[in-house]
Amino acid sequence: MFRPLSVFVGLRYSRAKHKNKFVSFISIASILGISLGVAVLIIGLSAMNGFEKALRDQLLSVVPHGELEMVSGSFKNIDKTLKQVKAHPDVVSAAPYITFSALLQKDEQMKALQLRAVSPDSESSVTSIEQYIKQGGWDLLVPGEQSIILGKSVAKKLSVTVGDSLTLLLPDKQSGSRLKSPRKLKFKLVGLFDMGGQLDNMLGFIHIDDAKQILSMKSANAVAFKVTNLLDAQKISRDIGYSLSAYLYIKSWITSQGSVYQDIQMVKSLMYIILLLVVAVACFNIVSTLVMAVNEKRSDIAILKTMGASKWMLRGIFVVQGAFNGVVGCLLGALCGVYLALNLTAIIKYIESLTGHQFLSGDIYFIDFLPSQLDISQVISVTAVAFIMSVLSTVYPAWRASNIQPAEELGYSH
Template identity: 70%
Template sequence: MYRPLSTFIGLRYSQAKHKNRFVSFISIASILGIALGVMVLIVGLSAMNGFEKALRDQLLSVVPHAELEMVSGSFNDIDATIAKIEAQPDVVAATPFITLNGLLQKDNKMKALQIRAIDPRTENNVTNIEKFIKGQGWSLLSPNKNTIILGKSVAEKLQLSIGDSVFLLLPQQGAQTRLKAPRSIPFKLVGIFAMGGQLDSSLAFIHISDAQKILSMDSANAIAFKVNDVLKAQSIARSVGYSLDNYLYIKSWITSQGYLYQDIQMVKSLMYIILLLVVAVACFNIVSTLVMAVNEKRGDIAILKTMGAGKWTLRFIFIVQGAFNGFVGCLLGAMMGIYIALNLTELITHLEALLGHKFLSGDIYFIDFLPSQINYNQVIIITLLAFVMSVLATIYPAWRASNIKPAQELGYSH
């Protein structure tokens, strides 16, 4: 099969043993350095993609995408308002709710948390919290029965079991001027949810009719809704809020949980920069390899020149040699990176079992495992970028090789 002279000689130089063992060592180091950089970059970005997917699929499935809350009072016609919100093009569904902040008391134990009063009939249209509730889900909450569903962490802290009674302590209404004893309202624990993260220790659910009775309200004072594009939740919430005549607080998941998404994006950007620098360092090894290879092959280069080889032919010989190292390194790195990224969750699970230590705690983070989602477009971009960097690293040594003077080199050999 026909191959250009520069390609043929360049590949022969790449596969031939060097007289100087140090040159061979540097050559292998450059291949392994590029492979390691590409592999770590693919694995790291796959982990960040996994966190981003878990954020959307898990955390944003239990946290409402957006909320509208009355500054004072409650909505006059809650059904008409919900219908108007759901008529907006970017809104999927809406549900009313009321928020109370109070203390839960069981004997001498207390826990401060947010009580979310929901409508079980429409809550599933907006969140998937029900799937984390053990037993019968939202049907456990009965209207006007003072039933409550608590997070696993709260139930464990207060040493509560299903069927136990617990008291909800709320400030007295209109108690702004002087200190009054809090109201104590008995509730029966009917369900426990385990969503993971801080939600288990800071959130509880009651029926919306119970909250209306406790607060003497005619209807809900807040509406949660789901949007079709979670990353545009803030702007959608703003446009929906402005379409209503009420004076409202406008919130979205970006306000409360957006720091997680921003942290993931920041880490991804930093990872690109830092690990590409690792690849760049490995490419400097290619420069070192080729500079030493040029010095080793000075006599061969001089002979090729006397036989009529042009400057670009000589340059391409060393460009091919360096590119071969880069290609092998990129290919190895991509293969190892894809394999580890596809099996990252299982590998980390086995490592945790071996060490007896959890890297991600479900009590702190919204997941208790290391997720991974490989993006093959990113793999291609990373591999091509590393290969281009390795080819660019060959230009200086190749240029030096083309400037060798045959008469001077062959004269020295005599």
């Protein structure tokens, strides 16, 4: 098969043994360096993609995308408000709720948390909390029975299980400047949810009708809604909030959980830059390899020039030789990176089982495993960038090889 002379000679030089063993060592080091940089970059980006997917599919499945809460009092006409919210083209569904702080007591144990009074049917259209009910059931949250659903962490702290009774402590209304003793209400624990992270430790659910009776409210004081585009949730929330005539707190998942998303994006960007610099350092080894290879092949270059080889052909020989190292390193790194990224979760779980140490705690983070999601477009872009960097690193040695003077080299050899 026909091949350009520069490609043929460059590939021969790539496979040939070097007189100086140090040149071979540097060549292997450059290939391994590029492979390591590409593999780690693919694994790291896949892990960040996994965190982003877990944030979207898990945390944001139980946190409302957008919320409108009355500054004081409740909505005068909640049905009209819901219609106005749902009328927005980017809103998928909406549900009313009441939110308030309370203190739970079981014997001598007490726990403060945020209670969210919802209607189970309408809440299911906005969040997927029912998927995380591990004991009891979402359907057991019925009006008039003073039932409550708590996070696993809260139940553990209070030492209660499904079916136990709890005391709900609420501040009583002020009478002038005097404060009355708190109201005590009996509630029955009918379910436990396990979402992971801080939500398990700070959130509880009761039925909205029970909350209306307890707080003497005629209607809900907040509306939660689900949007089509998660990243536009803050803008959509503002648009809806400004269109209503009530005084509202306008919130979205970006205000409550946005720091997690921003941290993921920042780590992804920093990882991309830092590991590309690792690849760049590995590419400098290609420069060293080719510079030593040029010094080793000076007489060969001189002979090729006397036989009519042009400067561009000589440059092509050493570009091909350096690019060969880049191709091998990039492909080896891409294959290792893809394999490890696809099996990252299983590998980390195996390491955790061997060491007995859990890398991610479900009590702190919103997940208790290391996620991974491979993006083929990222694999292609990382591999392409690493290859381009390896080719660029061949320019100086190739240019230097083309400037060798045959008369000087062949003259010295005699």
